[in-house]
Each structure stands twice: as structure tokens, then as C-alpha cells.
Amino acid sequence: MPGPAKAGALIYAKDLERLSHFYQTLFSMRVLSADSERQVIESADIQLVIHAIPPRIASS
Template identity: 35%
Template sequence: MTAPAPHGMVIYACNKAQMTAFYQRTLSLQLRASHDSHDLLAGPGLSLVIHAIPAAIAQQISLTTPPALREDTAIKPMFVVADLAIVRREAEATGGGLQPDSRVWQMNGHTVLDGWDPEGNIVQFQQVSPS
């Protein structure tokens, strides 16, 4: 059994399979375990659990396509990625998206762009800027 990565988070999802695909593909994570209630994704230094919201609760949550963005939450996860163009492609292929390139900004040697997952959670992606 592999030890968990030193950092991680749990994301609750109405559609576990779609959310797992989004995070697996945009962050290049490996599926380490899959159960009815949750999937475990892992990569260097990160464990991510996609946990299914119980059906009785999920039925009360209204999701739209495209998703309504949840911009008023107190937490926004941030991930460093190799290539924002690849993240955009994979996000769009799995029901999420990224802001247009005109919204890119720079911070601490990184090119930064916000996006969203298939259920509307805001996610920040950072690519190391070329020197």
C-alpha cells in the first residue's frame, strides 16, 4: 500500500466519475483507488479524493451545463501545472473550462489563470513562466 502524499484535499461531487476525469486529466494524476463512495487520485506531493455526495443530497443540488460558477466560496484550490494549453483542452473535454487567455496574469514567476470544474468550483492553475 502506498503512503498518501503529504498534501491533499477532498472534493465532494454530485457526479463522481466526471469530476474524477476532470481532476485526473487536468492535473495529470493517477487513479490509485476507486470505490462506490470515492476515488483517490495521486501525483507527486498531492492526494485528491473525489467523494460522491449521497444520492438523497445530490438530488437537491441543481447543476447546469455549462456549470454555474461558485465564485462566492471561501476556498479556491490552486495547482501548478506544466502547460495551461493542455489544462484548457482537458478541462473543456471533461465539462470544465478556463477563463480566456486575456485574463492571464503573472505572480511570483508563474502565469496564472482561473478555471472551473464540471460542477462549477473555481480552480486556479499556475504554469511556471519561461525565464
């Protein structure tokens, strides 16, 4: 995406890979960056930061 995103959101997820894949498929998004704790994905209109909930919190 050239320049800043038109809109953005931060989403917390129990299953980072699954939720990222869902949004990538649903909105034809692509991965900008990824590691074990977060993924940044974008389309022409929005950028999402999906952050993994720590396992000790997610299990409760």
C-alpha cells in the same frame, strides 16, 4: 507515490466519475483506489479524495 503526499484534499462531488476524470486529465493524476462512493487520485505533489454526495442529498 513513495511516502506521504505533500498535500491532500477531500472534495465532494455530485458526479464522481466526471470530477475524477477532470482532475486526472488536468493534473496528470492517477487512480490509487476507487469504488462507487469514492476515488483516491494522486500526482507527485497532491493526493485528492473525491467522495460522491449521496443521491438523496445531491438531488435537493
